[in-house]
Amino acid sequence: MAFSIDDVARIAHLARIEIEPRDSERMLAQLTGIFGLIEQMQSVDTAGVEPMAHARDVTLRLRDDRVTEPDQRAAFQSIAPQVEAGLYLVPKVIE
């Protein structure tokens, strides 16, 4: 698994986390170390094994399609960084 400084930039963009160029090298070294640990997985053959997502293989419950939650927008928006007229305010996207 050859992980490069370009990979760090690409993944950081996907994760929407800004990484300063001066921190990229250190991050690359640490991630490379962690990937070394992860590579140990390849030592075991898993052909024919069912992936396990959940301990008990349960299925998602369904419920009636009825409104059951009260409107708490005011309470939830009281802790928002910027709101106006019930809307969350964010800067516009500059293309």
Next chain:
Amino acid sequence: MLNFTIRQLGAELAARRVSSVEVARYFLQRAATLGKTLNAFITLDEEKTLAQARAADRRIAAGEAGPLTGVPVAHKDIFCAKGWRTTCGSKMLANFTAPYDAHVIGRFNAAGAVPLGKTNMDEFAMGSSNETSFYGPVKNPWNTETVPGGSSGGSAVAIAARLAPAATGTDTGGSIRQPAALSGVCGLKPTYGVCSRYGMIAFASSLDQAGPFARTAEDLALLLNAMAGFDARDSTSLERPPEDYTRDLARSIKGLRVGLPREFFAAGIAPDVARTIERAIAEFRKLGCEPVEVSLPNMKLSVPVYYVLAPAEASSNLSRFDGVRYGYRAPEYTDLLDMYKKTRAQGFGAEVKRRILIGTYVLSHGYYDAYYLKAQKLRRLIANDFIAAFRECDVILGPTSPTTAFKIGEKAADPVQMYLSDIYTIAVNLAGLPGMSIPCGFDSGGLPVGLQIIGDYFGEAKMLNVAHQYQQAADWHMRMPPGVEE
């Protein structure tokens, strides 16, 4: 009052020999002084705590006392508690006041328990030493230059330093059991799905579970009785008939088969820890248990598998922290993309960022099969090993941690070194099984050693029985760190 168990304290309160307000004041005072030195709490709120204590006293006066009415409980700062600052150990939520109660918090409130405060923790539950908290490291009361374990370090220390008789934690890869072991207290992680995750800030959704900390197995059972139970708001919550986890405590464990996985006693375990665990197993032999050698051949892969699955799930769960609806927003940015990137760069600490990046990578196009899917297949093999082992034994015993508490900063340089602290605990989360840790002795430096008890699915009552019987024969769980007396 310092050393009252929950059961004893509950009895004193119900008999009105002490009031809930007196008890609350007593522990608040300790939390604000010794608790401050150890940095065990992120938030204390005397007014809110005393208001709930007064409500508990009213219930007791009206004859409506239950086993937890008036008992103070310290909550890991990962549980949303309405009106309380809830930070998850992060700068990202430093200004976040939860607008609702987590299910677990709601159940404690309904039982009349008194919230003592919010305990310190590794940021977003990512850590094994409580050193990644934005609010500073927690100190182990047995030796304040050492870590208490993590991520639920604050809760473990609250119990060890007698700042509260009860505390809550969460365990994704060992975050209840490992700090319980390093801090010399009892901690339990139930079977996945037993405690509702509603309102519990998500790290890795297929692994996270809430659980109690206390000083005795009996107290853990009382707390689990309050915490466990179906909640429709958590899609992974299991619908089962309610259990009384205290029901089997007094059972004899003569003839019980205790599984000893050979992989737990291989290389990598500190000699003092190995010796102490062996002595504990000898105690179980004296109690009439039958040791059975079992094997968990795929256990060695549990750390790599976990460090694919947990970061992957975390990268998804933490994508909600974007500065839009709550929490930290960067003070300066150009456009929306820049706001997201700066908010997350500034709001998250280094370990959290590392894990989000790993998770993003293993889920990205071209890598999903080789990493995430592969890890899920290995997870199946790890779980199958336990299922096979439990055909030969009733519970599994072993060390919780390969070492005792290490020095603050000792493992900070290499993340992988830190990850290996969880070698004995992680497989239990991957399989979704219940596990607990209880004190079983000390190393030559006076640092606690924890014994891990792993049960089959829904085997909590049996595990608590085993722990309780051990605690009638040995008194490690009653020892107190030096300097903790009033």
